[in-house]
Amino acid sequence: AQKITQTQPGMFVQEKEAVTLDCTYDTSDPSYGLFWYKQPSSGEMIFLIYQGSYDQQNATEGRYSLNFQKARKSANLVISASQLGDSAMYFCAMTLNSGYSTLTFGKGTMLLVSP
């Protein structure tokens, strides 16, 4: 079974600075996908970025990038130029690509962006 670990319960960052949210995963399956979601106080889960285990390059989506280190089994989210609207819970999740697979989530990291 796969497992996701997010060790940072909370992070603080000043507006316009970059921040890294940590995520490590555990699976023996060679083919998998890694996701990051944002959950603002309203509750909905917003998809941010995806990384496949065989992707050669780190995924990027606007101000979001995924620092994928396969040997370390880490998939950290980097947010550049933080904005006040980035304050939210952030969840790392993974799915296996063998057969029917569903998302396994970490417990999340609360990010607070200060002016």
Place this chain on the structure above:
Amino acid sequence: DGGITQSPKYLFRKEGQNVTLSCEQNLNHDAMYWYRQDPGQGLRLIYYSQIVNDFQKGDIAEGYSVSREKKESFPLTVTSAQKNPTAFYLCASSIDSNTRGENIQYFGAGTRLSVL
């Protein structure tokens, strides 16, 4: 607008009562999912459905039931057998749960269920 609609936003349940949470999607997705979120926790899978008239138990299915009579709809019933139903419930859908590679799940806004 395409998306996933969950209703109601807030729901209260009395002891011994069954309640049903609605989830509708117009994204033409085959797969749909129900998750439960407790305070300070990540999401845990309750049930999922890959196709109409078929569904599978997730990690915490006890005390819940679902149906999938239409592609667009995947209602969740919280039965009286669920002794601790107070939580935030999220519905999601994806193109196909059997697609290798990127298979993004998109979520609704959630239903907050409380016990009276």
